Amino acid sequence: MNSTIKVIAFDADDTLWVNETYFREAEHKFAKLLEGYETENKIDQELFKTEIDNLVYYGYGVKGFMLSMVQCALELSNYKINPKVIQEIITIGKEMLDKPIELLDGVEETLQKLHGKYKLIVATKGDLLDQERKLERSGILQYFHHVEVMSEKKVKDYKRLVKHLDINPNELLMVGNSLKSDVLPLLEIGAEAIHIPFHTTWAHEKVSKEQKEAVEYKTLASITEILNFL
Template structure:
């Protein structure tokens, strides 16, 4: 039974709802472009542009907006007009101002852990956007450290643990994305609990063959994640 001194949480779709904001925005974008192409074709093209643009613009609403604009220009062969581009920009502003809806069990989980372990948020995306969501969520009071990173891979986690002088075996990550929150943490010898969300962006999905190489703790909901944490690990001093 490993002793845990630091528990980190992903933010989007782990602490609060996020995917619905993107899904709703995408649908409005599809509606804008359906005079030119059918929805499935627009969706597949947008997904490809988003993935191609991650290395340029990173994750988050701003990168998503630039990908929508690029997709709109490409699929309309430049016929989309300035007013329609303005609609896409306004859509992005609405996304950035969307209310932060905390997921069930999160407040109780954080309150139960506060004071027992160090608590962190490790989230990827645009710095200004993520900081704004943390502020609007009113969850910052629970956390000792908040990190917004450009990507989540084994090096990202190793560098963070080195910076905070956290032993890898004493670190545990809780998140909804197998690709970003779970597998890279297990790869460095740390601990993780997967709390699935009902929908996952295609770029965050992992094939079943890859998953065969991992022993993953999975909890349906944050309350169950806390039960699993207490059943599987111990805290220093307990």
């Protein structure tokens, strides 16, 4: 690993704590509510399409997901959906926002050992209020020097982050579960990146086999393994 590393940035959802699992559970509940209109597979497809179309308006996070579920329910039912079902969809979203924070194995132990040796930051996508609230409830906020909630995680966004941190790209290490958001853009700007896969990946975050094979990056099974490379 590059010995010039000064800042380690961690993705939050599915890197520090469980997140995507709750979206899969919510999608299943949503499909059950609409089973009188379409098959679960078709509902999943239409919801995903609606989410992607709405990213430009709502960004990432539970609130945008909730609005996409409402829109999808209206459209699939030809606007005949019972208002009580809309209320149930809103309840699904609120339950997601109220989920307890379940830290992934080894997260706090790793942060404790890195804290003070490197500047640790969070660099995550999502809704600002929701991510701030999750960090406060997580019990690990004290380890981080800075929290950056990003609307996107593309090359230009990481260049802006590096400038904000007043460091060179090769002084930044990003740790995350998404190749598309947490690894490939970093390698492109000359930073370091470590991939720690989560067992569930949102379809929007998946990359092709060609994209994976075009670059070299380190994949670890657990966040604690980072300590062996620094």
